[in-house]
Amino acid sequence: MIPLENGTEPVSSSSDIKKSVLWIYYILFFAVLNESVFNVSTPSIANQFNLDAAGVSWVVTIFFIVFGVGIVIFGKLSDIYNVKTLIIIGIILYSFGSILGFALQSWYPGVILSRAIQGAGGSAIPALVFVIVARFFNAKERAKMFGIITSTVSFAIGIGPVLGGYVAGSFHWAFLFLVPLPVLIAIPFFQKYLPKEPRGPGKLDLVGTLLLCILVAMLILFTTEGHWIYLLVTFVALILFIAHIHRVKDPFVDPALFSNPIYRNALIIGFLIYGTVLSVMFAIPLMISKMYGLSTETIGLIMFPGAISAVVFGKVAGTMTVKRGSHFVVYLGLVLIALSLLLQSSSIGLWVWYIGAALIMMFIGFSFVQTALTESVTNILPSHQIGVGMGFFNMISTISGAIVTALVAKSIEQEFFAFPLHPLISDPNAYMYSNLILFLGIIIIASGLLYFVSFRKKTPQPVQVLS
Incomplete structure (x- = not known):
């Protein structure tokens, strides 16, 4: 063995x-x-x-x-x-x-x-x-x-x-x-x-399980429905959950898991990256429909090459992680995502396939991050915490899409980003989407900085070929 x-x-x-x-x-x-x-x-x-x-x-x-x-x-x-x-x-x-x-x-x-x-x-x-x-x-x-x-x-x-x-x-x-x-x-x-x-x-731990269910359900309902009572219940459930896992003998999750600062930051990183990319997938079809007046079928055609490119490059990411280490692949993926969002923000109003090409870059970068970040998180968990540790990480990644997408939807509905900012965008109708995507790009950059600060002393780096 x-x-x-x-x-x-x-x-x-x-x-x-x-x-x-x-x-x-x-x-x-x-x-x-x-x-x-x-x-x-x-x-x-x-x-x-x-x-x-x-x-x-x-x-x-x-x-x-x-x-x-x-x-x-x-x-x-x-x-x-x-x-x-x-x-x-x-x-x-x-x-x-x-x-x-x-x-x-x-x-x-x-x-x-x-x-x-x-x-x-x-x-x-x-x-x-x-x-x-x-x-x-x-x-x-x-x-x-x-x-x-x-x-x-x-x-x-x-x-x-x-x-x-x-x-x-x-x-x-x-x-x-x-x-x-x-x-x-x-x-x-x-x-x-x-x-x-x-x-x-x-x-x-049935009580801990119930409290976690309430916490997650209320948080998602708050971001989708907007009723403050849901947020209040979320905070109450969070306080009760934290108190509970510190009090019982066999808690749903060992509090020691969250005492690991690298793991805590990994949850934040996963939330920001997954939430950002999934919200872009939500916002781009709306933008293309409004700015270009294209049908649903055509929008799907524009986005589909990006999704398929991730199929090919997901395997490439795995091989690259073996040879170069997970850190390198995470950084490369984040650079591709950030560049893609910058190009998308700058291309609104131009030929729509510029957006399609930028989406390909985003999907490839996301496939790199998904592969390597999972390996990085796996390496910081002791064997007895892998199940619940990866479960929490995957839960955060899953619900981030619902939460961030709901926030993005509200910002679009209220035209929160509808002001001139990008020097290359002159169409007032494009201000909102351009600024929104640019803001999401800044979140990706912040995620990369947090990853660097968190994992710089943790070096899984090239996986050794085992015989």
């Missing part, structure tokens, strides 16, 4: 665990696909049930709330229970929610309930995939797998709206509930190839 930097031990190269790798990518694709496949169907759902925008948004919002919290819960459970059992339970729950949603397609509360169940089961997949990679594979294998995982996620994000539009347009939006069902095929393979682990110490 070759010890890893974080204290875990990989299984040997002849182990059956290696045979599960393709199935890991397979189920992750469907888990991520379901995050975006429903977005384009919300107008059809709203028409069927006579809902306004706030009402139909629950189809997406409830999934993200449960999905975000579920990632942390399954991460914690993986430190106690057998990963094989947990991932099979997650797949079954995910599929049950899908079948239930299709059966209850004519009853809106049933649709919302089914999306919540989908979120609960689906959250097990990314949570446990990262645990499996971090726990059972050595550093060289991890870096390459994180690269392919990034490609898989990028492809699912890119193809999700396309597939969702096709299914909803050609059949009925309810058939989107059936999209995840192929994950059931993976169960016998995980049953055969994943190792059976002994039970770990501790038990699930």
Whole structure:
């Protein structure tokens, strides 16, 4: 056995665990696909049930709330229970929610309930995939797998709206509930190839779990709905959660995890980077529609090359992380994202494909950051904290998209950035989007500076080739 930097031990190269790798990518694709496949169907759902925008948004919002919290819960459970059992339970729950949603397609509360169940089961997949990679594979294998995982996620994000539009347009939006069902095929393979682990110490902290659920749900609701009562409940839940984990014997998360300043900063870095990029993906279609008057199909065509480029460069990022180290790849990715946002901010009103070219650069940079930042975070966690530590990191990354996108939407609605600033932008209609994207670019630069300050003394650097 070759010890890893974080204290875990990989299984040997002849182990059956290696045979599960393709199935890991397979189920992750469907888990991520379901995050975006429903977005384009919300107008059809709203028409069927006579809902306004706030009402139909629950189809997406409830999934993200449960999905975000579920990632942390399954991460914690993986430190106690057998990963094989947990991932099979997650797949079954995910599929049950899908079948239930299709059966209850004519009853809106049933649709919302089914999306919540989908979120609960689906959250097990990314949570446990990262645990499996971090726990059972050595550093060289991890870096390459994180690269392919990034490609898989990028492809699912890119193809999700396309597939969702096709299914909803050609059949009925309810058939989107059936999209995840192929994950059931993976169960016998995980049953055969994943190792059976002994039970770990501790038990699930139900009170801490409930407080975390309330905290995340109220925070997302505050940013999407804007009611101050949600923010008040968020602060109360946060105070109670902190007090609780310091008081009980087996807390949901060991407070010592947050005593690690590098890890704390990594959560902030992940929130800023993921939230920024995902909010750009939200704002750019609105900008193109308003400034250029293009159709939804054309906008999708402009953005699609960027998503596909991330598929290719995700694997490149994994290889580069092995050869050059995670720090180099993170910095390179952040430079590409920052340059892309600067170009986008400067190109509004010019040929629209300048925006498309800049988006390709952003997607490539984001694929680099996703791959290398995950490796950097994995390396700062001790083995007994990998499950919940990566769970929190993935939760923060997931909910950041909902939170930052909601803030960006409010800034657009209130025209907060509608003033002349950029010297190359003379069209008053472009001020708001140009300044907004420029501001998001500044956030990316700040994230890079925080990464440098936090990780400069932590040198995972080139992964050694292990024999």
